[in-house]
Amino acid sequence: MNLNRSAGVLIAALISASVALADVKGVTNLPTFTAEEMELINRDTRLILANKNCASRLRQALDLFQDLKQSAGRTLVPAEPVLCSVPAEDGGRASGEGPFDLLQILKEAAGQGTNRTIGIGQTPDR
Amino acid sequence: MSDEDVFADRSQLMADLDMIEIFRWYRMVFSERLVGASTSQEEELLATLRLEATYQLAEFYYVLKARGIQSEAQIKMLAELHNGYIADLTKDPAKMARLGLNKDRLLNAMFTADTLPRLLQNWREKPGAFDQSNLARLLAVVMSAETCRKVVVACADVGLLLRERTSYGTMIILSTGALEDILGGCLREARQRIAGLSH
Numbered sequence: 001m002n003l004n005r006s007a008g009v010l011i012a013a014l015i016s017a018s019v020a021l022a023d024v025k026g027v028t029n030l031p032t033f034t035a036e037e038m039e040l041i042n043r044d045t046r047l048i049l050a051n052k053n054c055a056s057r058l059r060q061a062l063d064l065f066q067d068l069k070q071s072a073g074r075t076l077v078p079a080e081p082v083l084c085s086v087p088a089e090d091g092g093r094a095s096g097e098g099p100f101d102l103l104q105i106l107k108e109a110a111g112q113g114t115n116r117t118i119g120i121g122q123t124p125d126r
Numbered sequence: 127m128s129d130e131d132v133f134a135d136r137s138q139l140m141a142d143l144d145m146i147e148i149f150r151w152y153r154m155v156f157s158e159r160l161v162g163a164s165t166s167q168e169e170e171l172l173a174t175l176r177l178e179a180t181y182q183l184a185e186f187y188y189v190l191k192a193r194g195i196q197s198e199a200q201i202k203m204l205a206e207l208h209n210g211y212i213a214d215l216t217k218d219p220a221k222m223a224r225l226g227l228n229k230d231r232l233l234n235a236m237f238t239a240d241t242l243p244r245l246l247q248n249w250r251e252k253p254g255a256f257d258q259s260n261l262a263r264l265l266a267v268v269m270s271a272e273t274c275r276k277v278v279v280a281c282a283d284v285g286l287l288l289r290e291r292t293s294y295g296t297m298i299i300l301s302t303g304a305l306e307d308i309l310g311g312c313l314r315e316a317r318q319r320i321a322g323l324s325h
Contacts, residue, residue, distance in 0.1 A: 110193035
């Protein structure tokens with residue numbers, strides 16, 4: 001088993017160890033991954049799936065894996081679990097601005113008014 | 127913010143409370159009616175119908191119909207406005223963060239020289255038809271492409287949308303009109319209830 005494969009297995013195991021936990025519904029800050037991590041993720045279908053469905057858990061697993069690599073023998077403190085049993089419904093689009101903007105774009109496309117710069121609290125055009 | 131004490135006038139306050147109730151009733155009854163119209167009672171499908179993303183999809187189809195967006199020229203205009211909006215959004219990191227979007231996702235949501243002709247061709251051949259990935263592009267600011275796929279599949283499975291595979295391997299989505307009718311009915315009733323509130 002080569003290093004990348006064993007890393008993928010370990011990370012997948014770290015994710016499955018807390019399978020009941022998933023991303024927080026409504027969290028807006030999606031985790032980021034380095035180019036090296038993306039290369040690792042893209043080599044393993046389980047990690048690709050985890051990145052799509054549970055990116056925060058994958059981020060935590062990668063951090064944990066990094067700790068394991070860097071400090072063998074040191075007592076590890078696991079990352080704080082993300083408290084949620086429901087997968088993120090819509091990728092974290094918690095703001096009300098998106099739906100409002102979409103309505104404005106549709107209105108404009110219909111030629112019935114253009115006011116996408118309208119702010120919250122202003123009265124929409126009829 | 128107004129200096130007015132919103133709790134001072136009892137009758138206004140009661141009307142405000144009625145308003146909250148109507149807002150909540152509207153969303154609740156929409157989901158109930160959607161579930162009632164479902165041809166399947168499979169719990170997982172019904173749970174998807176109750177998602178906010180399903181409401182967003184229904185609202186999109188309802189507004190398309192209610193605003194009379196029917197012609198190819200209007201769809202082209204919609205795509206161009208959408209692209210302009212997305213381009214503006216990529217220059218606004220604070221808003222991107224509020225919407226939970228990153229630049230890559232936004233760039234994927236733009237219509238390109240490849241995808242725009244397909245959007246128009248689908249519409250020309252079958253008015254109202256969207257390629258599934260193009261539908262996801264138009265809804266990118268309210269849901270992820272994966273959520274859009276999940277909601278569309280559920281709606282198709284319960285008879286609220288038509289989902290057809292083309293000879294090119296793409297998925298074409300057509301509304302049966304049920305989503306628009308259900309949302310429109312709920313909206314009309316909610317508006318009439320609001321109009322009946324005392325001031």
